Amino acid sequence: MTSYGIGVEVPRGRMRLGATLAYLSASCGREWAGDPDCEGDIMLGGSARTLLSSRPLGPSAPAQKGKRSAQPANETKLLIGFDGSVGYSPRQGQSAMALAAGIPTAIAFQSGTVRFTPFLTPGIGYGRIGRVAYEDETPTSHGAVAFMIGGGFGLEFGTSGIGANVGFQRVLKGQGGATQLGLGVTWEGVTAGR
Numbered sequence: 739m740t741s742y743g744i745g746v747e748v749p750r751g752r753m754r755l756g757a758t759l760a761y762l763s764a765s766c767g768r769e770w771a772g773d774p775d776c777e778g779d780i781m782l783g784g785s786a787r788t789l790l791s792s793r794p795l796g797p798s799a800p801a802q803k804g805k806r807s808a809q810p811a812n813e814t815k816l817l818i819g820f821d822g823s824v825g826y827s828p829r830q831g832q833s834a835m836a837l838a839a840g841i842p843t844a845i846a847f848q849s850g851t852v853r854f855t856p857f858l859t860p861g862i863g864y865g866r867i868g869r870v871a872y873e874d875e876t877p878t879s880h881g882a883v884a885f886m887i888g889g890g891f892g893l894e895f896g897t898s899g900i901g902a903n904v905g906f907q908r909v910l911k912g913q914g915g916a917t918q919l920g921l922g923v924t925w926e927g928v929t930a931g932r
Contacts, residue, residue: 740765743781758783762827779834783825791818795845817844821859838863840888851896859888863909885910890920899926 743760759782766776795814819842827834840861847854866881890905901924908917 741781745783747785747787752788754787756783756785756787758785758825779827781825781827783823785821785823787819787821789817789819790841791816812850813846813848815846815848817846817855817857818842819844821861833868834866835868836863836865838886840886842888853894854891855894856891857889857905859886859907861886861888882911900924901926 741760741762743758745756745758747754747756760780762779762781764776764778793816795816821840821842823836823838825834825836838861840859842857842859844855844857862883863886864881864883866879868879869877886907886909888905888907890903892901892903894901903922903924905920905922906917907920
């Protein structure tokens with residue numbers, strides 16, 4: 739399967755709220771050609787993120803009396819956040835819904851104006867698919883809770899606000915789950931300094 743999506747994220751107080759529109763294209767092979775389960779799906783999603791803690795690692799320069807301390811050009815921080823998301827797809831007359839929450843934990847290394855951030859995100863999710871009918875059976879719904887693990891790294895380039903990230907996400911379930919890989923490019927707007 740291949741999925742394509744576009745999203746937007748806006749700051750709202752200490753939170754960042756996001757919305758996503760995506761399309762999933764299934765690749766079933768010749769044996770399944772024409773089967774309705776191999777048709778694509780539209781997906782809608784929403785998210786909320788916030789920073790819970792930001793702590794410098796290593797010694798920090800002492801503050802001078804009457805002056806605000808300047809941000810060092812080379813700094814390392816431990817970042818802990820919260821990330822919640824919801825998704826929905828009509829799935830050809832059925833319905834699929836997912837909820838997830840994670841605690842992204844990262845170490846941000848800053849050198850000059852470039853920031854490199856490896857991260858790991860443990861989480862938990864719930865997925866439900868509704869109105870599923872197998873042959874002549876009555877349509878039923880199925881749902882499950884599973885732990886998840888994600889991770890990756892991000893780069894942010896200078897004061898341009900342009901960044902790139904690569905990551906993975908895996909649902910940890912007894913019979914194995916597929917690992918999803920992602921690559922993203924971000925732009926947070928031009929700033930005078932960070």
